[in-house]
Amino acid sequence: MKQVKIGNSEFKASAVALGIMRMDKLSVDEAVTILEETKNDGINFIDSANVYGMGKAEEIFGKAFKKSSLTRSDFYIQSKGGIYCNPDRNMEITRYDFSQANLINTVDGILQRMGIDYLDSFLLHRPDALMDPAEIATAFDILQRDGKVRHFGVSNLNPLQVELIQSGINQKLLINQLQFGVMHTGPVDFGIHTNMLDKRSIDHDGGVLEYSRLHNMTIQAWSPFQYGQFEGTFIDDPNHQEVNDELQKLGDKYHVSKNAIATAWILRHPAKLQVIAGTMNPMHLRDSAKGADVELTAQEWYDIYMAAGNDLP
Template structure:
């Protein structure tokens, strides 16, 4: 498994990470142990959590599974996200401090390697967040910081007040969610793909050495379903299968390889709790698609060029 130096911070993470949003849906803690150990056996050393996943139960189950597993805490990197509350986003000092402490308790760890602000709170005060980050880092509770679903202006506004460099931005990106690259190819056009919804976030991230963590890489739309083996996307699945046969992996692996082929050096966040699929997806990190193959998948997904 190749690694990614997240935001050039020295956190060397596996290019494929495992998100635990669905871990509370497993039958029991023993099943969760199998998931974590399978991920590690396939080269994954990075686990992505959030306090709102399962209203905290996902972090709690992850923590129990980690303690019951053969995995050593020092051999993996743990990330969590905070800031989403019922019907609101909350980046206030009080909430962030309490949320991090609660996450650490549920996870059963003394620190997390990275902490992300989950979705932008329009009422956030950068100087207040700076105070929180300083306190968390000085207390040894958080090593590095990042954001999720923020545009370049929001990142700049926050970064201006911080003493820490924001190392990652977690964004939805994948074969069927290509908006961040569509707009870059449809510059000076008036078609729907020319609309830049994200402020040139990929280019911004490359310029500022922020690692993009691609979430929901197998979903189309906003959690409308997966595109692998979906009869709605036969042309795409045929192309993925052709490449899977060539590289002796699966369609899941090729979908991962497609994201990692981008020169932004992204990290792919998996969401599967299926042991076989985790192995299939992780194998994609070892596939290097050609320039034309990347475009062939892009076209098969229903995209075009101006």
């Protein structure tokens, strides 16, 4: 499995990671299978969040990890926190909360559910409009001092939000987790359409892709096979026939699946992204991960981009 360097650290991991958002739907034995097959396929990075299944995904992971033949050194384990689910409102998401107390309590809960002593990385999950860099700094210092978190990052934050947090903390933010893929191309659209007046020329995220490259932040692409935000997968969707035809053509050329080509498309970008695959099917995961070994040409990358409904000005 191709390796990517995480941020500007010596922290290296597989180019494809396993996201466990759907692990709460599995039995412990099923989770054992996916974890062991993940390791056998060369994937050594696990991504989670405290809100996945309201914590149940991490509980299943913890039980499965303990029951498996795996050891802590087999995986880099990452989780996210900062989304507050209010127990007084039926666990509804009522705010984002980067307060010192909430961040520390969140990490403690994650470690307990997952049955581990530390996280390799902890990300702030979606921006808190009321965030205070001084409170974040205190939380990060305590978590690192106590050996509970080794590295830090963010998820779905724009460059100015990253700069604001970075200005107040002692650790380097290594990661920004963002939605990016064949059918979610906003981070590259506005750059291609610079000095144009069409919709794709609008910068929705503050130039986060270019910012991340300049500051050596690794972008982790979530929902890589989705269109829109949560509408569904575009793979084999007849409403997205042109892009599926292009993926199939290249899949035939490289002897891999359409999912693998969609993975290769993300990894072809020189920003050295990491792909978070969220399937709980070992065969599907292995199938998608094969894209890490496919090096698309520049023309093939653009052909897929165009087939996805984009244009070049």
